[in-house]
Amino acid sequence: MTDRETGFSRGPTSLEIDLGAVAANWRLLRDRTTCKRAAAVVKADGYGLGAGPVVKTLAAAGCTLFFAAHLEESIRVRAALRAAGHGDDIEVGVLNGLLPGDAPVMREHGLFPVLNDIGQIDAWGGFCADHGVPLPAAIQTDTGMCRLGLPWQEVRVVSEDPARLSGMEMRYLMSHMACGDDPGHPLNRQQLESFREHVGLLPKPTGGAMLAASSASFLGPDWHFDLIRPGAAIYGVQPNADERPMRPVVRLLARIIQMRDIDKPQTVGYGASFTAEGPRRIATVAVGYADGYLRSASGTAKAFLHGKQIALAGRVSMDLLTFDVTDVPEAQLGDPIELLGAEYGVNELADDAGTIGYEVLTSLGSRYRRNYHGGAS
Numbered sequence: 001m002t003d004r005e006t007g008f009s010r011g012p013t014s015l016e017i018d019l020g021a022v023a024a025n026w027r028l029l030r031d032r033t034t035c036k037r038a039a040a041v042v043k044a045d046g047y048g049l050g051a052g053p054v055v056k057t058l059a060a061a062g063c064t065l066f067f068a069a070h071l072e073e074s075i076r077v078r079a080a081l082r083a084a085g086h087g088d089d090i091e092v093g094v095l096n097g098l099l100p101g102d103a104p105v106m107r108e109h110g111l112f113p114v115l116n117d118i119g120q121i122d123a124w125g126g127f128c129a130d131h132g133v134p135l136p137a138a139i140q141t142d143t144g145m146c147r148l149g150l151p152w153q154e155v156r157v158v159s160e161d162p163a164r165l166s167g168m169e170m171r172y173l174m175s176h177m178a179c180g181d182d183p184g185h186p187l188n189r190q191q192l193e194s195f196r197e198h199v200g201l202l203p204k205p206t207g208g209a210m211l212a213a214s215s216a217s218f219l220g221p222d223w224h225f226d227l228i229r230p231g232a233a234i235y236g237v238q239p240n241a242d243e244r245p246m247r248p249v250v251r252l253l254a255r256i257i258q259m260r261d262i263d264k265p266q267t268v269g270y271g272a273s274f275t276a277e278g279p280r281r282i283a284t285v286a287v288g289y290a291d292g293y294l295r296s297a298s299g300t301a302k303a304f305l306h307g308k309q310i311a312l313a314g315r316v317s318m319d320l321l322t323f324d325v326t327d328v329p330e331a332q333l334g335d336p337i338e339l340l341g342a343e344y345g346v347n348e349l350a351d352d353a354g355t356i357g358y359e360v361l362t363s364l365g366s367r368y369r370r371n372y373h374g375g376a377s
Ligand SMILES: *Cc1c(COP(=O)(O)O)cnc(C)c1O
Pocket: 041, 043, 095, 176, 213, 214, 215, 229, 230, 231, 232, 233
């Protein structure tokens, strides 16, 4: 691994982002569905990787529908698309819905809201009527998350009074799955049946119906409808414990900034939670929980150095990690330790930290220099 390959020419850390893998993962998701259509969810700054480069890469790969969570995020997505020369034929939705005052801002930036209750439907319908334009919107129904989306009572009210939707263009009808990563969970089929019912009750959306995010896309064709709406899997999070087809996207490198030889029994780090009983070598790198390296990975995380697996020794500090590199005699000051990579990636660190790959990704800190490879950065 040379500096040229990694872009690791200065600084103690480097976050390498493979945009080629981002595009390949999105295509894999799209092509294995029956509908052959996929949106891309790029909320939380593209799951921590940088929404701008991700959006440009996916638009170049053929994605024409993006979702972010907040209005502000969606504005940045639209700006990134415009900067890359794309027009409003590429759609950008706001998952979190329509707050008072949002409608003119959405129109100005060419965004559409995901309408999550009847009040939002009426507000968007009123805005469309006032301006005499049937602006697009998605309608989200709740099929089991009890979070956002119309509860069944409101689905019935709208189905009995479809004129409520007449002023706008209902482009998408959607719902969100609670247990898609657990293929055996009974809620998966219940949510599917509820959503089918909602599709039958409400007017036909011009752009299509969609239910599955990343994991539910792997439950089978029943969940695919007209398009899927993945996020995490695009960035290398595996859809469930058994299906692991996603390509790793991130590689996180940290240079050894100090090496310590232990010659008599001694403890390492806060809380003295790691004890070296015999002679050991400890390498310190400049990454900690302030960089989103989760403290719950203390004592369990692994990494790679010169192709060999090494273990975290002791607790995660705010700015530092200590690894036992005794079994890598060639290790030297300045060598890069691979904290995340192809062999030990976001999914594995998440398992060791007792969380999910989503949290590992969206925690990736602002102190890392992000180096983009192989895409439209
Ligand atoms: C976050 C989100 C997605 C994407 O989910 P992943 O599990 O990351 O694929 C899709 N739809 C909604 C409504 C979401 O909030």
